[in-house]
Amino acid sequence: MISNTLIFSLLTFSYLALGCMALAMFSHFRDSFKQPPTQAQSRGLYWVGWSILIASYYLGISYLGFAYGSILFIGILSFAGLLVILTASYRPRHLPHLMAGSTSLGVSLMLIS
């Protein structure tokens, strides 16, 4: 049986991960924080993004199996990416807040399930 709460948490984690990757870019960081990122910040965000992405993929396939988990994860990534792009273009200032919000939502979903 596939758990819907798990899928929602994976979606929130992917949003966080892709959000980090977006913020690792000069222009998106500047739009969100009104100041340019330092190189360390940029690099940090980039690798944090990748680590969260890999960790959530691992979480997905360990619960849902390699085949189903992989297919689902690609679907989740496409949708999470779309959400990040919409936030970054229409509400760049809120991107960090929404990332924090989505993380806490994801963690609490994991805890209750």
Add this chain to the structure above:
Amino acid sequence: MKETFFRTMTWLHTWVGLLVCWVLLLVFFAGTVSYYRYEISLWTQPELHSEVFQHYQENHLEQQLAQGQDYLELHAENAKDWRINLPIERKPYLSYSWQTQPKAGQRRGEFIEHVVKTNDQGVVTETRDSKGGNFFYRLHFDLHYMPAKIARWIVGFCTMFMLLALISGIVIHKRIFKDFFSFRRNKGSRSWLDAHNVSSVLALPYHLMITYTGLITLMMMYMPWGVLTAYDGDTRAFRAELNPGREQVKPVGISADMVQINTLLPLVKSYWGETPIKQVVVTNLNDQNSRISFYKNTQQAVTDKRIPLVFSGVTGKLVSDIPDSPSATHATHDTLMSLHTARFSEPLLRVFFFICGIMGCAMIATGTLLWAVKIRQKQQKNIKNGAKPSLGLRLVEGLNLTFIAGLPVATCSFFYANRLLPTEMANRAQWEVNCFFITLTLVAMLACINRTQTSWRFVLRFGAIGLLAIPALNALTSNSHLINNISQQQWALVGFDMMCVLLGGALWFASNKLANKISLSTSSSPAKHKANITPKLASQITSTKGA
């Protein structure tokens, strides 16, 4: 060398994309919609909206099969085959169906399905004649009003072009990672390019997968020679090996009594354990050679194989082989097929597939819109001086209006026809389909006369209002409405209504955006508004034009 290569690729991307994009849009749209094929079919048969919903119940199986067999013996004695369809997640009802003996000269008989009401209240025998979700499913590869074989060749040709467009698109998109999260809004053709890039890149794995596997689904038809050589022209033998247990046996003509289907259940369980059964099919009724096949519900397994357990209908002995684990080629083919049809996906994954499908439609639509916007910019000077836009531009703009804005309206009209056409009408199912194409033709006629933003806004608004009113239509023309569907947890019906409202809302939003734009462009010069592009893009456009 490098410059010429990129120019060639850009040329290739533009022209293979543009040439087939409207057929592709139709195919992509119909394919995306058919992710909800069963849900749509259920919605289009309001006779089934109450008193029939039930879950699969292991402990009622024996009784359901016995009742099914009795019912079919009584009502379908001379049928070609019988099917007992047990409730599954996406078709949550029990039904008995059969195929009548085909008339002379026809391959198949008529399919009749009776749905069992819960609580022993009898059966629903009369449902309206409608193709439902199957219309979109067939439209996806058989198109309509033409022989299926020709249509499949056309679709295959377009799919091949799409694959070329995708690959050349990846090659020419130099800033895939740099522009990964970039969408610059209100920037004229720059925004269209960004939207095209975003919808392509985000769902790129999906686009590549669906296009490639789309070709795979019909590969035996496009390239039959491998099979013909390996099996010495005997495609039947090939199919028997591909789908074990599916080969048809001929009746011998000696009548014999059949076993009770439910007595086979313990044997089925010994092979499959607690795996739910989806369907039981009986062929060659009351014949020495009769067969009873059990199909299981493959649930979330990534497979498209329907491998049945086949029993002799007379002796009750298992006659099919239990297949060994498939060869690597076989397994690869199966995985690719199942990825395309996505039959394994539970509701949330299905939503993601649907979203990716919509992004595919957006990719095609933004691509062709981008072309039209750029060419109009190029001809702006001449048009201003009183010259007519070129035939190519008028054609592309007209087809864009017809297919991009017209498809949602046509789909909407299909659903209205389903509910409003009289149920006893002759050829009813075909008339629903005709309504779809008549609407599309009407939009095309409008596009011949006027392709301005006013027409776009009109068609989009029309579609938006139609879709937003779908829940009201459902409430007025069926015996259940959104609120009591929610309270009775009929999520397929609730989902249908909500999806229509959501898409209607999106169309309304788009038409409002256009309204703002029209009022803006009447206050300032339209040329100025459209030429709002960065110098960098201008250079990019020139390089594209040069190609």
